[in-house]
Amino acid sequence: MIDLYYAPTPNGLKARLFLEEAGIEYRLHAVSLSKGEQFKPAFLAISPNNKIPAIVDHAPADGGEPLSLFESGAILLYLAQKTGRLIPDDARGRAEVTQWLFWQMAGLGPMAGQIGHFNVYAPEKVPYAIDRYTRETARLYGVLDARLADREFVAGAFSIADIACYTWIVPHEAHGQDLANFPHVRRWFDAIVARPATRRTYAGVGETYGRSAAPLSDEERKNLFGRTR
Structure with missing residues (x-):
């Protein structure tokens, strides 16, 4: 348990x-x-x-x-x-998953979290911060989009790398990002949305x-x- x-x-x-x-x-x-x-x-x-x-x-x-x-x-x-x-059983597969998990932890999450804060929660607009974090988050969305250009999921089969990245793409509107600009992310995102476990997890949560x-x-x-x- x-x-x-x-x-x-x-x-x-x-x-x-x-x-x-x-x-x-x-x-x-x-x-x-x-x-x-x-x-x-x-x-x-x-x-x-x-x-x-x-x-x-x-x-x-x-x-x-x-x-x-x-x-x-x-x-x-x-x-x-x-x-x-x-997570894969083999060392190379685990390394692939782990590096993308750490990429999310070190990059996508912190940067998206900052722009989400300045867009939604900051008591006043700070143009420099909004521009800085919107641009960096867009760059990271672009990295993920390029990664997904020739593969279904981030690192082989569906894995913890996909889970880690997906939950930070859900609030893309708060990040100032349009998934239409990232077609491979959009396709991957829609596939994960449709998974039964995702529907159970987000029931009552949505994109709030x-x-x-x-x-x-x-x-x-x-x-x-x-x-x-």
Whole structure:
């Protein structure tokens, strides 16, 4: 059994999508980021960076005590290696998947997250930041588009590399990006949208992340962007 501590952000949705794809039994623990639940001592005990997602694996492969992990990329890699799902068996295939997983973690996620912030949540428009992060996110979408020009998925068969990238492409409108400009990404994106596990994962979520339905209160803004611990 896996306990998943989660909010429906791109990183939170990565872990949930893997669990749905792999058919792993899990318990979902919603963490309200705007209420500051990520700063509670019980959560910090398993996620010291006060970020979601985090998991607790109650049946680790070594048969020992429950194992907790934080960081979405580490969670994907751990679960894939433990189950043998959504990651190749051979060394070259694993290297291919891993490098694209790390590309998402180091590039696509942080850059898209920045433009999403400045487009949606920033209290005032900062033209330089918006231009800078829109351009860099467009470059990264272009890298992914070129990668997908001659292949169905990012690294061979559908894998954790696709999961990691997909959840960060879902809020493309908040990133200032039009998928019509990236036809290979569009084709790949539509194929993943149609997967049953994706539909289950995103039921009730849709593309709401990155769209602020109402202005944040001072307390919500502090919890999301202003607290350190």
